[in-house]
Amino acid sequence: MTIVIPMRAGPDERLKVAARLIVEGKLVAFPTETVYGLGADALNERAVRRIFEAKGRPADNPLIIHIAESEWLFELAREVPEVALRLAERFWPGPLTLVLPKGEKVPSVTTGGLDTVAVRMPAHPIALELIRLSGRPIAAPSANISGKPSPTEADHVVDDFYGRIECIIDGGPTPIGVESTVLDLTGEVPVLLRPGGLPLEDIERVIGRVDVHPAVKGIEVNLAKAPGMKYKHYSPNAQVILVEGPREAVRRKMEEIVEEFRSRGLKVGVMATEKYDADAFFHLGESMEEVARNVFRALRELDKAGVDVILAEGIEERGLGLAVMNRLRKAAGYKVIRADKLK
Known part of the structure; x- marks a missing residue:
């Protein structure tokens, strides 16, 4: 009960x-x-x-x-350490x-x-x-x-x-919608283990240089010093594909992928900041704050819609965007398509 x-x-x-x-x-x-x-x-x-x-x-x-x-x-x-007290007092x-x-x-x-x-x-x-x-x-x-x-x-x-x-x-x-930022203070230089609800830029304004652990960008690790570093995370039942690149190139590539999957009889969902013609669509919002707040909800709701594939639009990795992209890459199992050029 x-x-x-x-x-x-x-x-x-x-x-x-x-x-x-x-x-x-x-x-x-x-x-x-x-x-x-x-x-x-x-x-x-x-x-x-x-x-x-x-x-x-x-x-x-x-x-x-x-x-x-x-x-x-x-x-x-x-x-x-003293740096921990400074960060606690500020954040x-x-x-x-x-x-x-x-x-x-x-x-x-x-x-x-x-x-x-x-x-x-x-x-x-x-x-x-x-x-x-x-x-x-x-x-x-x-x-x-x-x-x-x-x-x-x-x-x-x-x-x-x-x-x-x-x-x-x-x-x-x-x-906020994404988990906390995790900072390792056990070494000489603080290390970002997981980007999250507090942007890295805000931390560096208080304590200076922060190193970024390779796991943040998707390099495999054997020892997880923080949650979310080692195992597959945030994945719905549907296959997730992340499309990254310049905005217009991303749009054209996603439209092309939607058409390809639907021609094969698959049901396609899209999560993005602008409207797409798909079997299911979730509008993530206009601001970075809205996107962060909605990213997990979008994955869950598109899954409930019964889609076979979820296409996720990549966003700029600044502020909360670093945390959002970290979660989307993990949700996609690092299946990323680059859309670097317009046809």
Whole structure:
């Protein structure tokens, strides 16, 4: 039996029910400013194992721990460098995850067996109040079956987990729509492990140079220091093909591909910033913020439309565009078509 708690107007007394479930070692899905998370007490090894079981998540894929107070960072990390404090002061609460040396309190299962821990303070009022009421740091990957598109609405979580977890908090659509930015602070130079809701440019304005891990652009890794680095992610049932290049060239190439697939009797869906003639179409929006907010919803809705193939329009990799393109490349299994020239 899964309890669904509607909480569109913000935290209220019903949140105490969900907090009690966290304390009891149960699983609670809740909204953050990025996507919905599937939460459990991060220090309860048995509860954390249930997250991996429910999602079908590989045990070596680390989880992010969500906290409500910056002081909790010192209990979870063995060392907290000055740069971490600067970033926390500037960007927390917010969509920034910091990777630091793991403290003794954190079970190995939570960190995927790594000697590092990933921590963030979410900006969503429901998430923060749930953490405060439970008095526990909450480990929470995205609340979706492993490998599928991340959930940005409670209905997405219901589709994946109703009857399999104890509680789903419906806080409405998430405002950002892509997961947090993950920054590794364990070396001499900070390293971007995953682009997300906080643009890299904003971070560099505060701390200077940040290296970008090869996995961000699709280079395969054997050791995942952050969620989403090693395994196929965000994929619907339909085949996803990403088309990149100059805007007009992309349009012509996508129209050509739609015609080709439909001539073979396949049902084609398109997700883009401008209208296409296809069997199903999802308008991603005009601004980069709208596109980020809609990208996972588009993948899920086109899948529900029963298309065989989803064509995704590539966008410029600046600001949130870097995170969007990272997710689209993973959703496509790095099947990318370049449209560099007009015929």
